[in-house]
Amino acid sequence: MPEVLVVDDSKVMREMVVACLRPYPESRFTQASSGLEAIEQLSLKPYDLLVLDLNMPDIGGIEVVEFVRGQDHLRSLPIIIVTTRGDEASRERALAAGANRFMTKPFTPDSIQGAARALLEKPQDAKPQDEASRG
């Protein structure tokens, strides 16, 4: 029963992500509206997948990835970054910080579901791509 944490300051966006991933068997969803809330949630309960927006108040997605990858117990948590056209420059930074996948809005339900499935079912894919560059 995968536990998925969906983080976005837009409620509609969170619901869209949940709607896309809901068909995945027995997944359970928790929503967080800020990067800070996400970090708080991650400290309270184990999760199997983190879906993260880049652009949020206080601390953005990249900072969340950096923080998460600095925690021993979260080092291998699969992370999908969801963001908006124009943020492509952040892609390298996010991947370097240890994100596993990168989706650009508008994405299709199938594409994000495919990414989630790959990360949940093949743990080896979930390793950060570049250990050395971890923040």
Add this chain to the structure above:
Amino acid sequence: MTTSVEFAEFLPAYLAEVDELLASAQRDLLAVEEAVRRGAAQPRAVRELFRALHTIKGLSAMVDVEPIVSVAHWMETSLRLADQAGGRLPESSVEPLVEGLRAIEQRVRQLGAGKPASPAPANLLERLEALGPHVLEAAPPQPRRVVLDAEAAFASKLAPSERGQLEAGLAAGQRAVRLDFVPSAGRAAQGLTINTVRERVAKLGDIVKVLPLSGAAAGGASLAFALLLITSSDDAALLDAVGGAPATVRSLEADAPEEAAVPLAPLPPTAVPVAVAEEEMEEPEVRRGGGLLRVEVSRLDEAMEWLAALVVNRSRLTRAVTALTATGAPTRELTAILQENGRQLRDLRSAILRLRMVRVGDVLERLPLLVRGLRRTTGKSVRLELDVGDAELDKAVADRLLPALVHLVRNAVDHALELPEERVAAGKPPEGLVHLGCHARSSGQLEITLRDDGRGVDAKAVAKAANAPVPESVDGLLDLLCRPGLSTRQEATSTSGRGMGMDIVRRIVVEQLGGELRMETRKGAGTTFTLRVPLTVTLVDAIVFECAGLKYAVAVGTVEELIDVDALRVVRPAGADGLGLVERRGAAVPLLSLERLLGRTAPAQAGVSRGAKALIVRQRGEPVAFAVDRLLGQQEIVLRPLEDPLVRVPGVAGATDLGDGKPTLVLDLGALGAAHGVRRKGAARPGEWVS
């Protein structure tokens, strides 16, 4: 695994969220403009504006609204640069940004009305695109005057603009502090999460940055959040906002004499686990202060409908108990329960009505933007002061009231306020003032005052325009002003138009909402309008009946009893005066023909039709019966005062829609009888709800 997710299904939620984002973007843009005029930076508002546009762009891409994506994209691009430049925008950029927000708003409206969004105007996109280079020019180097404690402030994690914000706060004599909050499951169960903590702390100061900490930096806890903020509050208030220990506060000022010597003080290691352990023992409970929930109005109406059904049932129960009491049965306890039940229903009703309340401040959100536009079109210098506090209003009332307020504000700027040079010549400050204040009154009404310090209403000019004698009182003057079509201007001004005037305002306030409109004015000193409107609309539990082929409603609370009227009970049939007598429990009661009172039939008919009923209403303690043709049932109605003053007659409380889409008159039988010289009505009024 394929999905059948249709993002188009999210359109209503998308529109609602974009609406909210636009409202906050407008506020932020006004704050930016204000700062631009003072030549200052407004880093927080610029960043919020940037984020709002970024979110709008992403959402619009998901639901495939390309015109909004384009506008938002170019606005976002220049705002990103402005954010990087420390929150500065050139003055010339404000107008295109305002237009951009308006263009998005228009398209949101189109989508809301089920139409496709029209393409983004090409020249607007060009102007927005051209903003980028200008924005970079607006960024001057910032002088540093205060040094931050680099270690406490995590200097390396702060953007230059964030550092600048902290330093500017210190330079302005405020405190720059770091407040550490340690989250836990126990605290979350008490409603203390980083989100609620953030909200509370934001009330005490300007949060510049929040950083998550772990390990040594978190002082022994597995996770801590460091909130860096500018504030005038003291340590005790700040600690209180985050739930006290294990939270800590420290100054960020490098050379602060009292605290600078304290390095990253580790938290007392023993206190933390104990406190957390205790808290974790508690059952998790529903989060308090859990923020806001968007609910469709139709769901609230549904709850109201169920409540109405309960109320109808209670009326039946009351009558049944009354009947039981009349037989001599011991009903004391039953009556007590019934009373308690009535109180509970009233409480439930006010609880549901409270759900429909919106903050007046949110309703008036658009006014600053309106005044901004008026400033530009009229060339007048205006300051709008909003003093609305926490007052709340039923959404149905708020939706009707806003156009009236918009109209009054428009009039104030357009007609009442003088041009700056005229004001100076009259010994006034060049900037005119429009003040809007409101507070809830204990009578269940909201009082709104709209004051300007303009030229005052010229009674002679109004009289001349209305072709009427100069009124003696201010009320008379207001009556003249509210004449349909009156305008003291010969030419239509571009903002207020001509002819669409105070009559609309009065109609909304008095006729639609059943409120009051008053005016005070002094030549040369200004005008104040005072509006009193009910906080909620009137819901009435009503009996619906038919009379001479038409449906009518009457408030249950005003009707004492329903009786059958057959030939046997009629003591004296209605004579030429329409007044008869009917027997009730051995006493004769005046019987009025409602048909006749309403002028529905010629007085030719005599006698009583089969199966007729009568409603008994008390007037000054004396029962009076009103004959009707047929009872149709009982239901809760929304009482709407009649809008057309010509149809306003004594005895008609208002109109309602019974669900068939046709207006149905709601009668005030007491007043109707009184108007026809029967007797004056008693205290009963429609609108009495659970009696």
